[in-house]
Every structure is written in structure tokens, then in C-alpha cells.
Amino acid sequence: MPWNSNSNRKRKRKERPKIHPKNKYSDCPPDFALLASLYPSFQPFVFYSRNGRPAIDWTDFNATRELTRVLLLHDHGLNWWIPDGQLCPTVPNRSNYIHWIDDLLSSDIFPKTNTKGENVRGFDIGTGANCIYPLLGASLLGWSFVGSDMTDVALEWAERNVKDNPQISELIEIRRVKSGDDNLSVEDPHDGKSSYCESKEDLTQNADTEGKPLSSSFDLPADVDKRYHGSPILLGVVRDDEKFDFCMCNPPFFETIEEAGLNPKTSCGGTPEEMVCPGGEKAFITHIIEDSSILKHTFRWYTTMVGRKVNLKFLISKLWEVGVTIVKTTEFVQGQTCRWGLAWSFVPPARKISSLHVAEKNNLSFMLEGLQRQFSAIHILESIGSFFSTSGASCNLNASPFTVDITASHDHYKAIIKNEENHCDRAVSGEDVQDTSIISSCLNVPIKNLCFKISVFQQTPGTLLVRGSLKQADSQVSGAFSLILQRLEESLKHKFCRKKTTVNPS
Numbered sequence: 001m002p003w004n005s006n007s008n009r010k011r012k013r014k015e016r017p018k019i020h021p022k023n024k025y026s027d028c029p030p031d032f033a034l035l036a037s038l039y040p041s042f043q044p045f046v047f048y049s050r051n052g053r054p055a056i057d058w059t060d061f062n063a064t065r066e067l068t069r070v071l072l073l074h075d076h077g078l079n080w081w082i083p084d085g086q087l088c089p090t091v092p093n094r095s096n097y098i099h100w101i102d103d104l105l106s107s108d109i110f111p112k113t114n115t116k117g118e119n120v121r122g123f124d125i126g127t128g129a130n131c132i133y134p135l136l137g138a139s140l141l142g143w144s145f146v147g148s149d150m151t152d153v154a155l156e157w158a159e160r161n162v163k164d165n166p167q168i169s170e171l172i173e174i175r176r177v178k179s180g181d182d183n184l185s186v187e188d189p190h191d192g193k194s195s196y197c198e199s200k201e202d203l204t205q206n207a208d209t210e211g212k213p214l215s216s217s218f219d220l221p222a223d224v225d226k227r228y229h230g231s232p233i234l235l236g237v238v239r240d241d242e243k244f245d246f247c248m249c250n251p252p253f254f255e256t257i258e259e260a261g262l263n264p265k266t267s268c269g270g271t272p273e274e275m276v277c278p279g280g281e282k283a284f285i286t287h288i289i290e291d292s293s294i295l296k297h298t299f300r301w302y303t304t305m306v307g308r309k310v311n312l313k314f315l316i317s318k319l320w321e322v323g324v325t326i327v328k329t330t331e332f333v334q335g336q337t338c339r340w341g342l343a344w345s346f347v348p349p350a351r352k353i354s355s356l357h358v359a360e361k362n363n364l365s366f367m368l369e370g371l372q373r374q375f376s377a378i379h380i381l382e383s384i385g386s387f388f389s390t391s392g393a394s395c396n397l398n399a400s401p402f403t404v405d406i407t408a409s410h411d412h413y414k415a416i417i418k419n420e421e422n423h424c425d426r427a428v429s430g431e432d433v434q435d436t437s438i439i440s441s442c443l444n445v446p447i448k449n450l451c452f453k454i455s456v457f458q459q460t461p462g463t464l465l466v467r468g469s470l471k472q473a474d475s476q477v478s479g480a481f482s483l484i485l486q487r488l489e490e491s492l493k494h495k496f497c498r499k500k501t502t503v504n505p506s
């Protein structure tokens with residue numbers, strides 16, 4: 001198994017390039033011999049293989065649980081335990097997800113609302129008895145959390161794991177999601193009283209006769225049983241007045257417990273309640289997407305783990321259908337296990353506005369991700385040509401090396417901007433109102449001829465980079481150039497990517 005001798009470490013690190021660089025274990029995997037010498041309770045689980053390397057039996061639940069306990073204690077100062085059979089998390093693996101969320105929050109994709117690390121508030125969907133994400137997020141980064149779950153054992157042990165760590169206990173609230181028919185309320189396990197209850201009417205506005213949510217865009221093809229019909233996930237659990245920076249989720253991945261018990265090489269426990277839900281992760285995450293399309297700006301980022309790549313593709317197409325503004329994915333690899341991280345948001349990206357202020361730039365680029373399969377670089381290039389030529393600008397298209405040279409007068413420029421305003425079903429959020437007023441003032445200032453080149457580069461299948469290079473150095477002209485590039489980006493995404501251009505205000 002991983003994390004043993006130096007040579008093995010090097011080999012494994014090469015094989016597992018996806019461990020996050022900020023992960024405590026990326027350069028320094030756990031040292032079993034050291035841990036065994038420091039923690040006598042761990043010692044019985046460590047043996048030395050023929051080549052003298054310390055190892056543990058990964059098929060022994062007690063061994064993996066004890067390893068998690070000592071790692072949380074030794075490296076994070078956390079007291080932790082779970083009862084027999086509950087899902088046992090691997091600490092390096094779970095830390096990767098936390099660091100990825102930290103990257104999302106620190107990126108400049110959206111306008112900042114939090115100073116890094118301050119008052120970041122997360123929601124862990126299905127925190128489990130192990131409560132691993134709130135414990136790691138609070139101890140590594142000082143984040144506060146609501147951790148939801150619905151089984152008695154998960155709630156009882158998550159509470160215990162929080163209380164046993166007084167240094168961070170104030171940061172974590174464990175919230176009960178009621179299961180069963182009367183599942184439309186949540187309880188605070190501290191006092192057992194219902195702390196929130198959305199009216200059944202509100203929650204079943206789009207419901208069938210059995211109270212199961214109905215949504216045209218979410219119906220899983222011709223298989224009613226595969227639609228999620230369990231307890232509420234976000235809607236009905238999150239309170240009206242709450243805002244979060246992110247939510248995260250390690251969902252019940254499987255449709256049956258037989259499917260769940262498929263990895264004979266490890267024993268990480270996991271009860272049917274933890275591992276299984278009707279329709280599996282596809283149905284569970286589809287329901288999160290459905291909730292997010294109603295809750296919208298309640299969360300800056302919605303995130304989840306996805307266990308199967310085929311589901312990832314399906315879920316990404318659902319996201320574009322509901323009008324998200326951005327989708328991000330990553331891969332979490334550890335040993336033999338590979339999972340994906342999926343993140344989305346309804347917040348308008350900051351770049352749209354900031355590029356107006358960063359008007360001095362002569363080279364601007366954007367990505368076209370999630371291209372529909374039938375389109376390639378040549379289609380994009382031709383579309384770029386017609387985007388400019390319909391406004392009267394002169395275009396010289398070169399199919400090798402995929403460039404278009406454009407010369408546009410002030411009138412052409414005005415036509416490009418106005419045409420696209422009419423064509424695109426543009427957003428009406430506050431930011432876009434501001435955007436529109438800046439555009440009007442830009443259009444009224446006469447500019448010289450604009451000369452620029454647009455180049456198209458293939459990145460990966462389904463992803464292209466479009467770069468615009470202005471041939472003049474003039475701040476007034478580069479402001480107009482920036483606007484043109486925005487319009488081009490909107491137009492191409494609208495035409496070629498599976499994404500709606502409309503951003504509905506929440």
C-alpha cells in the first residue's frame with residue numbers, strides 16, 4: 001500500500017500526481033513506524049513486510065480506523081472516533097477536497113466577499129458519524145460549518161466528535177435532516193426542537209401526488225425509481241436567512257449495498273445508510289443541482305464529489321441546463337481510488353466587469369469549455385469570421401494556423417456591440433446594469449480603426465482557447481477591444497457550449 005519507503009514514495013508520488021500541493025501529506029506521507037512508536041494503540045496494526053517496510057493491513061477495518069485516529073490526533077490535534085462499521089475516512093484523501101475548495105474560494109473568479117480564511121462558512125451535506133470535513137476544514141483553515149445528516153448514529157457521533165474538540169467546537173453545528181414522510185423539517189439535536197420548517201406547500205410546488213419533486217429538466221430518463229425521493233438535501237434544510245460560501249458533499253455513491261462492497265483491497269466500513277441511495281450518486285447529485293437552481297446565491301459555490309466519470313458528464317450537462325455561470329471539475333486520486341470534484345455557481349464571474357477596468361490589455365483570452373461534440377476549431381473560426389463580417393468589419397480568415405485578422409471602424413465597432421446586445425439574452429443582475437451603462441459611454445467616444453487578430457487553440461477535446469491580440473497600443477482602443485472580446489465570448493459560448501447565457505437574479 002502507499003506511504004512506505006522512500007523509493008516507494010517516489011514511485012507512488014509519480015503515479016499519484018493529483019494529491020494537492022498544500023496537502024500535508026503531499027511531500028511527507030504518514031510514517032507508520034514513527035506513529036507506532038508514538039501511539040501504542042496503533043502498534044499492533046503495524047507489521048514489517050519482507051523488504052523491512054512498515055505497513056498495515058488495509059482490509060482490516062480496525063487498522064484503517066486506528067490509522068485515521070492517530071493521523072487526526074498527530075497531525076491535526078483532533079480527538080476522533082467512530083463506532084464499528086461506520087464509514088472510515090482516509091485523512092490525506094479527504095484533505096484534498098478541502099484544499100480544492102480553498103482554491104475555489106481564493107480564486108478571482110468571483111468578486112471577493114471574504115478576506116481569505118475569515119468567516120468562511122461551509123455546509124457539509126451528509127457529514128456522517130466521522131464528521132471529517134467540518135473537523136478538517138475548521139482545524140486546517142478556521143472555517144465554520146453546518147454538517148447535516150439524518151441517521152441517529154451519524155448525528156450522535158458527529159456531535160461527539162465535535163464536542164471532543166473544544167478548540168473548534170464553536171465553529172461546527174450538526175443539523176438533523178428529518179427522514180421519512182414528514183421529512184420537511186430539520187431539528188437542532190441540542191434541544192430536539194424543530195429549528196426550521198419550510199411549508200410543505202413551498203417545498204412541493206413542483207411535486208407529484210406523492211410529494212416527490214418534479215422538474216422537467218431533472219426527470220431521469222424513463223425511470224421514476226431512479227429519481228431521488230429521499231430526505232431533503234439543501235432546500236428545506238438551509239434556513240431562509242442563511243448564506244454560505246460553499247457546500248460540499250461526499251454522496252451515497254451506490255444504488256445497492258452489493259455494489260458498495262466491491263473493493264476487497266480496503267476496508268473503510270460504510271453502512272447502507274451511508275453508502276446507498278435509490279438512483280445512486282447520479283440521482284442524489286441531480287437533486288442537489290435542482291436545489292441549487294432554486295437556492296442560487298445562497299451559496300457562492302456548490303460542490304460535490306462524484307464517483308463515476310460517466311455520471312460527471314451527465315451532471316455537467318444538467319448544470320448548463322439550469323443556467324449556472326461556471327462549472328469547475330478536478331480529479332482526486334489516491335492509491336487505487338479516483339474520484340472527481342464538481343463545482344458550480346450562479347454568481348456572475350468578476351472577470352466580465354474587471355476586464356472593462358483592465359482596459360489596457362492588448363492580449364485577452366477566454367476558454368470555450370464543454371463544446372458540443374459536433375463542433376471543432378474550424379467551426380469556431382468561421383463563426384468568429386461571420387461575427388465580425390456581419391457588422392461590416394473586414395475579416396481575413398486563415399485556416400492554418402486558425403486565425404482571423406480584423407479591421408473595424410468606429411461604426412463597425414458600434415454595430416458589433418449593438419448586434420450582440422440584441423442577439424444575446426443578456427443578464428439583468430445589478431452587475432450587468434452597471435456593465436450596460438459603461439458600454440453606452442464607451443460607444444459614444446469615437447475611436448480610430450481597430451486592428452486585431454483572433455487565434456483559436458485546441459486545449460483538450462471539447463475545450464478551446466480563444467485569444468485576441470490588439471495590433472495598436474492605445475488605451476482608448478484597448479477599452480473597446482476588451483468589450484468586443486467580451487461580446488465575442490458571450491456569442492461563442494451561447495452558440496457552441498452547452499450553457500444558457502441567461503443569469504436569473506436570485
Ligand SMILES: C[S@@+](CC[C@H](N)C(=O)[O-])C[C@H]1O[C@@H](n2cnc3c(N)ncnc32)[C@H](O)[C@@H]1O
Pocket residue numbers: 087088089125126127128129130131132133148149150151154177230231232233250251252253273274275
Ligand atoms: C458517503 S457518506 C459521507 C460521510 C462523510 N461526509 C465522509 O465523507 O466520510 C454519506 C452520508 O450522507 C448521509 N445522507 C444521506 N442522505 C442525506 C440527506 N438527504 N441529507 C443529509 N445527509 C444525508 C448519510 O447518512 C451518510 O452519513
